[in-house]
Amino acid sequence: MTLTELQQNLKERIRSAAREMFGVEVQQLAAEAPPRPELGDLAFPVCFELAKLIKQATGEKQAPRAIAEKLKPRLEEFNEVDRVEIAGAGYINVFFDRARLLSLFAAPTTTREATDLEQPKMMVEHTSINPNKAAHIGHVRNAVLGDTFVRILKAAGDRVEVQNYIDNTGVQVADVVVGFLHIENKDLDQIKVLDTSLPKHYPFDYYCWDLYTKVGLFYRDGNLGGEMNPEKVKLRNEVLHALEEGSNTIAELADYVATRNVECILDTMERLGIRYDLLARESDILHLHFWNRAFELMKEKGVIRYETEGRHAGCWVMPFESHTGTDEHESDKIIVRSNGTVTYTGKDIAYQLWKLGKLGLDFHYKVFRNYPDGKTLWTTKTDPEEPGTGRPHFGGGIRVYNVIDSRQSYPQEIVARGVAAVVPEVGEEASVHFSYEMVALSPAACEALGIELSEEDRTRPYIEMSGRKGLGVKADDLINQLEAGALTEVEKRNPELSADAKTATAHEVAVAALRYFLLKFTRNTVIAFDFKEALSFEGETGPYCQYAAVRTNSIFRKLRDETVAAADALMKEVAGDAALQARVAEVLSGEGGTEIWSLLMLTQQLDDVIAQCRNSAEPANLAKYTFSLARAFSRFYHDHRILSEPDEVRRGVLIAVTKIVRTKLTTALAILGINVPDQM
RNA sequence: GCACCCGUAGCUCAGUUGGAUAGAGUACCUGACUACGAAUCAGGGGGUCGCAUGUUCGAAUCAUGCCGGGUGCACCA
Numbered sequence: 087m088t089l090t091e092l093q094q095n096l097k098e099r100i101r102s103a104a105r106e107m108f109g110v111e112v113q114q115l116a117a118e119a120p121p122r123p124e125l126g127d128l129a130f131p132v133c134f135e136l137a138k139l140i141k142q143a144t145g146e147k148q149a150p151r152a153i154a155e156k157l158k159p160r161l162e163e164f165n166e167v168d169r170v171e172i173a174g175a176g177y178i179n180v181f182f183d184r185a186r187l188l189s190l191f192a193a194p195t196t197t198r199e200a201t202d203l204e205q206p207k208m209m210v211e212h213t214s215i216n217p218n219k220a221a222h223i224g225h226v227r228n229a230v231l232g233d234t235f236v237r238i239l240k241a242a243g244d245r246v247e248v249q250n251y252i253d254n255t256g257v258q259v260a261d262v263v264v265g266f267l268h269i270e271n272k273d274l275d276q277i278k279v280l281d282t283s284l285p286k287h288y289p290f291d292y293y294c295w296d297l298y299t300k301v302g303l304f305y306r307d308g309n310l311g312g313e314m315n316p317e318k319v320k321l322r323n324e325v326l327h328a329l330e331e332g333s334n335t336i337a338e339l340a341d342y343v344a345t346r347n348v349e350c351i352l353d354t355m356e357r358l359g360i361r362y363d364l365l366a367r368e369s370d371i372l373h374l375h376f377w378n379r380a381f382e383l384m385k386e387k388g389v390i391r392y393e394t395e396g397r398h399a400g401c402w403v404m405p406f407e408s409h410t411g412t413d414e415h416e417s418d419k420i421i422v423r424s425n426g427t428v429t430y431t432g433k434d435i436a437y438q439l440w441k442l443g444k445l446g447l448d449f450h451y452k453v454f455r456n457y458p459d460g461k462t463l464w465t466t467k468t469d470p471e472e473p474g475t476g477r478p479h480f481g482g483g484i485r486v487y488n489v490i491d492s493r494q495s496y497p498q499e500i501v502a503r504g505v506a507a508v509v510p511e512v513g514e515e516a517s518v519h520f521s522y523e524m525v526a527l528s529p530a531a532c533e534a535l536g537i538e539l540s541e542e543d544r545t546r547p548y549i550e551m552s553g554r555k556g557l558g559v560k561a562d563d564l565i566n567q568l569e570a571g572a573l574t575e576v577e578k579r580n581p582e583l584s585a586d587a588k589t590a591t592a593h594e595v596a597v598a599a600l601r602y603f604l605l606k607f608t609r610n611t612v613i614a615f616d617f618k619e620a621l622s623f624e625g626e627t628g629p630y631c632q633y634a635a636v637r638t639n640s641i642f643r644k645l646r647d648e649t650v651a652a653a654d655a656l657m658k659e660v661a662g663d664a665a666l667q668a669r670v671a672e673v674l675s676g677e678g679g680t681e682i683w684s685l686l687m688l689t690q691q692l693d694d695v696i697a698q699c700r701n702s703a704e705p706a707n708l709a710k711y712t713f714s715l716a717r718a719f720s721r722f723y724h725d726h727r728i729l730s731e732p733d734e735v736r737r738g739v740l741i742a743v744t745k746i747v748r749t750k751l752t753t754a755l756a757i758l759g760i761n762v763p764d765q766m
Numbered sequence: 767g768c769a770c771c772c773g774u775a776g777c778u779c780a781g782u783u784g785g786a787u788a789g790a791g792u793a794c795c796u797g798a799c800u801a802c803g804a805a806u807c808a809g810g811g812g813g814u815c816g817c818a819u820g821u822u823c824g825a826a827u828c829a830u831g832c833c834g835g836g837u838g839c840a841c842c843a
Contacts, residue, residue, distance in 0.1 A: 114783065121786055131785055134823065150823080174786050175823070216843090256843055401841060423841040430843050495770065496838055523771075524837085547835070575805065595805085606791095607779070610771060612836070619778070619792085623805050626779090626791045633805050641802055698782075710780065713790085724798095724807045744802095766805075 087190060089690035092166055093117050093128065096180065100132060103160045108153075110139040123684045126171060126179030133157070133176040150176025166190075184683050185670035189660035191690060192742045205245045209441050209483035210236050210520075213355065213362070214251040214490075216258035217347035219298050220291035221354050222558035223604075223615060224491075224525040224551050230604045230759070231522055232489040233360040234705040237757045242700045247483060250362045251437070252465075254344035255369050258553075260325040262294050263340045265301040268321055274339045281346060291350035292560070294343070299556035310555070332373055332468075341369075352455070352463075354561050358597055359759045361457055364480050365465040370449050371437055373468040377428050379447050380436035380508075389507040390421050400424030404431075404504055419500050431497060435504040438517055443482030444509045451477050485516050487703070492521040492610065520703055522609040526550050527559070528616045535559070548614040559615060568596035571621055572629075580765055591763045595629050598760040602628030605709040605758060626713055628760055634716035634723075635755055635762040638748035641728055645741065652734070653741035669735045678725070685718045686743055689750040696757070705758075712754040719747050 097115050104112050112132060120129045133150035140148050154172040161170050161180060168183040212232020215225045232248075239246045253259070266272045272280065281290050305319065306312040328336035348365065355361070371377070381402075384390045390402045402422035421432040439445040449466035453475070456462050464477060471477075490498060498519040506514040526548035532539055537557065543549055551558035572595035576588050583591070603620050607613050623629040642650065660667050674683050695711045698704075728744060731737035752762055 116783070116785090118782080118785080125786080129786085134785080137823085177786070253843080258843075398841075403841095420841050425841075427841085429841070433843095492771070493837060497843095499770095521771095526836095550837095572805095579803075579805080611779075612772080614778080616778080622792090624792090625805095627805085629805055633803090637803070637806090644802060702782090706780085707782085710790085717790090720806060721808090723802075727802070729802045765803085 087166075088195075088693065089187075089191075089687070090694055092164075092182075096128070096130075096161060096164065096167075099160055099164075100130060100157060100178075103157055104136060104139075107156060108136065108140050108143070110136065110143050112136065112139070119687075120177075120179055123680050123687075125173060125177075127182045127687060128180040130178040130180070131176075133178065137176075154178050183671075184674040184679075184686075185660055185667045188670060188674065188686060188739065188742060189657050191686060191746055192654070192657035202245070206484035207482065208239050208244045208246045209249065209481075209486040210239070210246060210489065211249045211251055211366075211441075211487070212236075212489035212520075213351070213360070214253070215351055216253055216256060216553075217344040217351065218258045218262040219295040219347065219553055220289075221351050221561040222551055222553070223561060223564060224558065225351075226354075226358070226561045226564075226600070227522060227525050227604045227613065228489050228491065229355055229360050230358065230601050231609065231705060232487075232520070233358075234601070234605060234708070234757065234759055235487065235489070235520065235699075235703060237759060238696060238699045238705060238708065241696050241753075241757050244700075247480065248361070248363045249441075250365050252344065252348055252365050252367045254341065254348075254367055255326075255329040255372060257322070257326065258298075259340055259344050260322055260329060261301045262298050262343055263325050263329075263336065264318075264321050265297040265304070266339070266343065267325070267336075268318075269297070269300055269304055274335070274342055277339065277342065289350055290346045291354075292562075294347060295553075295556060295560065298553065302554050329369070330372060332369065349455075354565075356457075357562075357565055357593075358601065359761075361461060362463055363478075364451075365454055365463065366437070366449070367466050368433070370466040370468050371433060371440075374447060374449060376436040376440060376445060376447055377433055379445055380432065380439055381422070381428075383439070383445075383508050384421070384435070384504070387508050389504060393418075398424075404500070404507075406500055406503065421504075431500055431504065434497075434501045435508070438486060438488075438501060438505045439508060440481050441483055441486045442505070442509065442512055442516055444512065448481065451475070451480065485518065487518045487520045489520045489522070492523050495519060495521055518703070520609075523612040524550065525604075525613045525615050527557070528614040531559070531615050531617055534617050548612065564620065565596055565600065568599050568621060569593055572596045572599070572623070575623065576766060583765070591766050594761045594763045595623065595632065595766055598628030598632045598755075599623060600628070601759050602631065602709060602713075605705050606713075608706045609704060628758075629766070631712050631716040631751070631755060632760060632762060633766060634719045635748065635751045636764075636766050637723055638719070638744055638751065639762065639764065641744055642748070644729055649737070650741060650745075653738040653745075656735065656738035657742050666735070670739060673736050673739045681725070682722065682739070682743055685722050686746065688715055688718055689746050692750050692754055695754075708754060708757060712751070712758060715747070715751055715754065719751065722747075 097117060100115060101112050104110055112135065115132055118129050120126050133153045136153050137148055137150045140146060151172055154176050157178060158170045158172065161167055166183055166186055168181045171179045171181065173179050210232055213225065213229040215221055236246050236248050266277055284290060284293060303310060305314050307315050325336055328334050329340050331337065390404045393399050393401050393403055398418060398420060401420045401424050403418040403420050406417050406419045419431060420429055422428050436445065440447065450469060450471040451464045452467050452471060454463045454465035488498065502514055502517040502519065505517050528548055529539070529544070532549055539549070569592050572592035573588060576591050580588065606626060660670055673679055691711065695708055699707045726740055728740045731740055755762060
């Protein structure tokens with residue numbers, strides 16, 4: 087039995103007792119951890135509500151404390167419950183039988199994995215960086231959030247498909263193409279030569295990053311604050327048009343540029359342990375005419391209508407109830423422009439319908455790359471595919487999570503409503519906007535980057551990053567910096583390691599630092615990026631959590647196998663041996679024992695935390711939990727000598743606790759995408 | 767103008783469907799390595815939870831209003 091199951095049983099008992107004794111039905115029954123361990127292991131504040139319910143049902147007035155006294159013996163019937171105390175105005179505080187539960191928790195557990203292909207599939211789309219430049223830390227927040235959420239869903243037993251949307255026909259790619267064509271006067275072959283000649287520290291996506299900012303100036307004739315030069319905007323439109331058409335030299339050139347940027351971005355994400363199942367490319371959505379089908383569906387269902395007059399004359403619009411409802415014109419969202427082209431919203435609705443398996447069309451697919459572990463990354467394509475690739479089935483998910491920053495919450499809401507209008511049977515909940523706030527630059531970070539701030543910007547709490555202005559911290563730069571910092575520390579502490587081992591360890595530490603830094607903030611908190619904080623390995627950081635896990639491992643490396651086996655055997659015997667149980671209970675009693683016990687209780691909350699993260703779509707909860715578990719263990723580690731403990735029972739308890747912590751902490755870290763090196 | 771998000775310790779942030787004495791990290795001060803690793807641990811000071819009213823046994827949490835900050839409101843993507 088797990089702690090969660092025990093809680094369920096206790097709740098059920100309270101419900102049935104309330105029914106029997108008072109004839110009332112408890113609706114919401116919370117079980118919470120008391121503020122201090124001396125107050126018990128589990129608290130039920132249910133009697134306040136019961137008092138109310140009883141009064142409503144019978145008119146009889148009963149004090150919450152009196153009700154609690156009546157429920158108390160029913161809960162004490164459980165073997166796992168040591169005693170129940172009534173506290174405060176009427177809290178029911180349950181104290182568990184510590185020895186019995188330790189023995190229960192020490193028993194090996196099996197983990198579940200979603201292998202059933204019939205199981206409904208969750209779709210998560212994340213990263214989706216415009217493939218025209220290198221990734222910056224804002225993009226990394228998206229990817230780390232998305233990837234961690236995928237790991238959370240999988241840990242909770244869900245089947246998940248991970249997609250990375252590639253907008254290879256949009257304005258951003260067109261801009262870089264304009265840069266290559268009209269600023270650098272390069273054709274495709276020359277770009278390829280350039281690409282292969284770039285140094286390792288300045289790869290293709292870095293080159294495009296700089297070129298992209300040059301294009302911004304180019305459009306405005308060198309003045310970033312100035313007006314767009316119409317002649318030059320015409321160049322962009324030419325490129326955009328060629329991209330939409332496809333099968334021409336400009337489209338070919340753009341495809342090379344976009345694909346190379348995608349490869350660079352995937353390499354960056356690979357450094358952080360982030361992988362995908364499928365790259366969904368916008369060009370394929372266009373060329374396979376997904377929109378046409380969606381258009382038919384929307385017309386069929388009466389979701390959109392053609393405007394014959396007014397300022398939207400000639401457009402297909404989707405009536406959209408705005409929150410105010412004052413201005414009728416503003417509540418219509420244009421889906422097809424008067425020139426016949428489709429807007430982003432329309433394309434996204436088509437794509438979402440495909441994800442949910444409701445479009446009635448499919449892509450063709452080919453292998454994009456094989457990951458080192460044998461996993462395959464696929465990409466969509468337009469041409470018919472070769473038979474017998476043995477590819478998995480893509481799309482057709484039961485729910486879709488779109489990891490997109492909160493600035494797009496308005497358009498995302500429109501897309502979700504559009505989807506729900508076309509396929510009302512799946513409902514609006516099927517398309518979830520997994521939103522998060524941006525990563526901005528702190529004034530100190532701007533200074534460190536050598537960015538001159540205007541007087542207006544200086545008064546702001548933070549500065550928004552901008553790919554267009556080249557204003558931002560590139561992901562690879564930051565990872566490099568983290569790895570260098572970690573390597574210095576590893577060399578200091580583990581000089582005997584080989585160079586490769588040092589580098590590998592430094593890498594794991596760097597990943598831990600970056601991922602934890604991006605996960606410790608809740609989604610709707612703006613991260614004002616600060617180098618000092620991001621580069622720290624002390625305090626509430628990934629490396630701190632990692633360090634605690636490394637220590638659990640080093641204990642087992644130094645313990646002799648017989649000693650561990652003896653501890654395991656001891657735990658098995660506890661339940662059937664009253665004398666032994668009493669001795670274990672003694673170890674877990676008193677001030678020191680309660681601290682061990684609290685740590686143990688904390689380890690058992692992992693599954694609940696995972697479930698909570700899944701339901702709230704908030705990975706920060708898991709990050710916070712992992713940190714508190716690491717902190718509790720660090721204290722335990724400091725307070726107890728495990729290897730040299732002379733008393734057999736006491737040592738057995740310490741080893742059992744350490745073993746449980748090791749399992750839970752390592753699992754929690756893995757879900758956060760953090761590995762535990764052998765030493766650090 | 768309208769919509770959404772935020773306001774909690776000097777700073778950066780947590781705070782479960784409303785629950786017991788509002789917590790972490792950091793900075794500052796003090797102490798602990800002959801020890802299973804000090805990327806650690808212990809202790810200290812530091813709060814009108816933006817303001818006001820209301821809802822109730824109980825409010826950082828819910829409602830309303832106000833103040834301050836951010837983002838978004840195109841036939842762009």
